[in-house]
Amino acid sequence: MxxxxxxxxxxxxxxxxxxxxxxxxxxxxxxxxxxxxxxxxxxxxxxxxxxxxxxxxxxxxxxxxxxxxxxxxxxxxxxxxxxxxxxxxxxxxxxxxxxxxxxxxxxxxxxxxxxxxxxxxxxxxxxxxxxxxxxxxxxxxxxxxxxxxxxxxxxxxxxxxxxxxxxxxxxxxxxxxxxxxxxxxxxxxxxxxxxxxxxxxxxxxxxxxxxxxxxxxxxxQSRNHGAVVLQLPVQEGLQQQLAAIPGVGEVEADAAQPGRFRLIPETGKDILLAVSAHISGAGWQIAELRQEEGRLDDVFRALTSRAGEDLH
Amino acid sequence: MGGNVGVIFRRELASYFSTPLAYVFIVIFLVLTGIFTFFMGNFYERGQADLAPFFSFHPWLYLFLVPAVSMRLWAEERKTGSIELLLTLPVRTWQAVVGKFLAAWVFAGLALVLTFPLWLTVNYLGEPDNGVILAAYIGSWLMAGAYLAIGSCISAATNNQVIAFIITVTVCFLFVAAGSPIVMNLFTSWSDNQLWSAIASASFLVRFESISKGVLDFRDLFYFGWMMILWLAATVIVIDMKKAQ
Missing domain, CATH: 3.40.50.300 (P-loop containing nucleotide triphosphate hydrolases)
Known part of the structure; x- marks a missing residue:
């Protein structure tokens, strides 16, 4: 010890x-x-x-x-x-x-x-x-x-x-x-x-x-904890539809790859089921769907930059 | 626990010989003692079979050569970071200080022993008092130890070997010069005898000269012994203080 x-x-x-x-x-x-x-x-x-x-x-x-x-x-x-x-x-x-x-x-x-x-x-x-x-x-x-x-x-x-x-x-x-x-x-x-x-x-x-x-x-503790990343066929109004799924807090579109989104859940919500239900309801062909565990570097950055600010 | 002193001593001593340092030092030491003895000490012209000209230059020769050995004792460890390794091993600070010092002192002793051809020469040329010569060798080695102990302490205070060298030369110079004729005359001219003798008695020069005349006075031996102990104790204190800084 x-x-x-x-x-x-x-x-x-x-x-x-x-x-x-x-x-x-x-x-x-x-x-x-x-x-x-x-x-x-x-x-x-x-x-x-x-x-x-x-x-x-x-x-x-x-x-x-x-x-x-x-x-x-x-x-x-x-x-x-x-x-x-x-x-x-x-x-x-x-x-x-x-x-x-x-x-x-x-x-x-x-x-x-x-x-x-x-x-x-x-x-x-x-x-x-x-x-x-x-x-x-x-x-x-x-x-x-x-x-x-x-x-x-x-x-x-x-x-x-x-x-x-x-x-x-x-x-x-x-x-x-x-x-x-x-x-x-x-x-x-x-x-x-x-x-x-x-x-x-x-x-x-x-x-x-x-x-x-x-x-x-x-x-x-990462904001990306439980985030869902998915790749959809490109079509109009996708981002608005995704944002309307219950529990989804934020939708980030990948600028480099059209049709690729990261859905960040509201704090404490698990959105995977709701998202997959919506996809099958809408009949979309998904190329990728996965849930993230969160990223340590988000937590690291968030915590260490805050502590740094305290100093000044 | 005493075993750690031995382990550190052996590592240090071996490290002198794994670099050119040892060889360069010994060659320079032998060449300089030769030059001083034969050319400046008028070894032959004096017509006496003794080593007085050889030993009389030691306090001045050591002034520059010994700090060149002692400067690396601790400053180098600090510079390379190996001090962090050494001081986080289960070793007491004094064990590291003593082990390193002993290695340097034995190394200096080895350089001194290698001057034996001079001793052979005077024995070939005449019948010198070998007791006096032995006493002078012992005195010279003790004096080298005192220089090294001073250098150890100053080396522990810095991570810059050049600074350690310069400060050590300066401090050692004060200890030697206190007994030189110039300083002694200065003091006798404007102060009383007691102060003069007090300062002279702290001088390496005066102490060493009395030993090298063959007078192994215990006060002189104790003097160099105490110098070593005090400066090594100061080394331990400096290292422990740096830990808390």
């Missing part, structure tokens, strides 16, 4: 993080969302003990990061933003160094290092200085370093940044595979990633928590 209580950080007069309070339980993969500069990295740095909070506390399985930093850090694996490492070292030496600090010895050390090599496919660069590696490999070395002691809590600051789509997919699968009994905090600004790996998402903007829920719950 991680307990974060009234966590705040000011840099001079700038409030980077304001009064964050939340808990994360084992098995949860918490996605940290927010625009650049929202305070994601600062929050992660406080959770991992790299910087001290201005006020508030962080407790990792009962170990306060300020009062008992060693106890807390033992349970943590951390991939800092940009995956820093000692560039002059090879992955082999670097991981051996981290394993030594983590107290892994003998056979256990060897076995964990080998597991990381195969898990993150590091064989081909195993004896090359880290500073000569591609961004993708550097990130994987950073992940290996964070995972080597099989930590209970994993904090990953933009783990898939700089990876190609295949590598992104591999990292997501890795996170899903190890997630079962761990606490994982992932920051990202890739929204699809949240739906793909996270069981819970938090949106922070201007240092404040603005949304907290499962990805589905957040999507449900």
């Amino acid at each position: 991680i307990e974060i209580s009234h966590l705040s950080k000011e840099f001079g007069h700038f409030a980077a993080v304001r009064d964050l309070t939340f808990n994360v339980a084992p098995g949860e993969v918490l996605g940290f969302l927010g625009p650049n500069g929202a305070g994601k990295t600062t929050t992660m740095r406080m959770i991992t003990g790299f910087i001290a909070p201005s006020s508030g506390s962080v407790s990792i399985y009962g170990h306060d990061i300020q009062a008992d930093p060693i106890g807390a850090k033992r349970r943590l694996g951390y991939l800092p933003e940009g995956a820093p490492a000692y560039g002059d070292m090879t992955p082999a030496r670097f991981l051996a160094f981290v394993a030594d600090i983590r107290g892994l010895r003998g056979g256990q050390k060897k076995q964990r290092i080998e597991a990381m090599v195969s898990e993150l496919e590091l064989q081909s660069v195993w004896h090359r200085p880290i500073e000569t590696l591609s961004k993708g490999f550097k990130r994987r070395v950073g992940l290996a370093q964070a995972l080597i002691h099989d930590p209970q809590v994993l904090v990953l600051d933009e783990p898939t940044d700089g990876l190609d789509p295949n590598q992104k997919q591999q990292v997501r699968e890795l996170i899903r595979r190890i997630a079962a009994d761990k606490i994982i905090l992932v920051s990202t600004h890739i929204l699809e990633e949240v739906s793909a790996v996270c069981s819970r998402a938090m949106i922070i903007a201007a240092g404040r928590l603005v949304a907290d829920g499962s990805p589905a719950q957040l999507q449900a």
Whole structure:
């Protein structure tokens, strides 16, 4: 269990993080969302003990990061933003160094290092200085370093940044595979990633928590939640007819494709049945009909732009 | 827990030799000590079989060479971001500070040991007092440690290695120059003897000269020991303060 209580950080007069309070339980993969500069990295740095909070506390399985930093850090694996490492070292030496600090010895050390090599496919660069590696490999070395002691809590600051789509997919699968009994905090600004790996998402903007829920719950806040997209043969007065269907709040015509509409429901209404009944009543030939779950980026934009406005 | 100091020490020491830094430093150090000893120290003309000309230049040689080693201790970690990794591992700040310092100090000691051909030369040419030479080597190494500890603290305060270098040279210069004849004459001309001796006693130069004459006075050894402890403690404080900033 991680307990974060009234966590705040000011840099001079700038409030980077304001009064964050939340808990994360084992098995949860918490996605940290927010625009650049929202305070994601600062929050992660406080959770991992790299910087001290201005006020508030962080407790990792009962170990306060300020009062008992060693106890807390033992349970943590951390991939800092940009995956820093000692560039002059090879992955082999670097991981051996981290394993030594983590107290892994003998056979256990060897076995964990080998597991990381195969898990993150590091064989081909195993004896090359880290500073000569591609961004993708550097990130994987950073992940290996964070995972080597099989930590209970994993904090990953933009783990898939700089990876190609295949590598992104591999990292997501890795996170899903190890997630079962761990606490994982992932920051990202890739929204699809949240739906793909996270069981819970938090949106922070201007240092404040603005949304907290499962990805589905957040999507449900989207104006497009339950929206119906359909493609009809072009004819006069279509838009007016569609707007008259009970429950339909708004009709958006696709300017690029005539006959294609997005029907946005009034809040809380499900319009799919009414729309399909109307279509069959009118005898239209439909080329496409589907209902949307909502889009995280709508929610993200709506919540984060509002929080940004509060600042001014 | 002491194991962490060893792990960090080994990583650091290895990193000196994985870059050209170590080799460049050692070659320059050996060339400069040679030049100072034979050309400026009149090694042969003095007609004495000892290493006094060699050691007498160490405080001034270290003034520029040691900050070149110490400037990277923390500033480089800050610049590359690896400090975030190091300080979020289960390591106490003092363990990281001591481990890094020891690696730099052992490295400086290695450069010093590699001057042994000079020692062989004086033993070939005559019969020097090898006890005095050993004392001077120990004194020189202790002095290098004090320079490094000062440099460690200043390096922790910045992420710019050039700034760390310049400030370290300046601070070290104050510690050396306090005992130089020019400054000492200045003070004796317009102040009483107590102040003069207080300032001189804080000088690397005065302390080192007394050791390199073969007088292993515990006060001199403690002086360099305390300098190292105090500046390393200050390094820990600077790093912890930066966390809270």
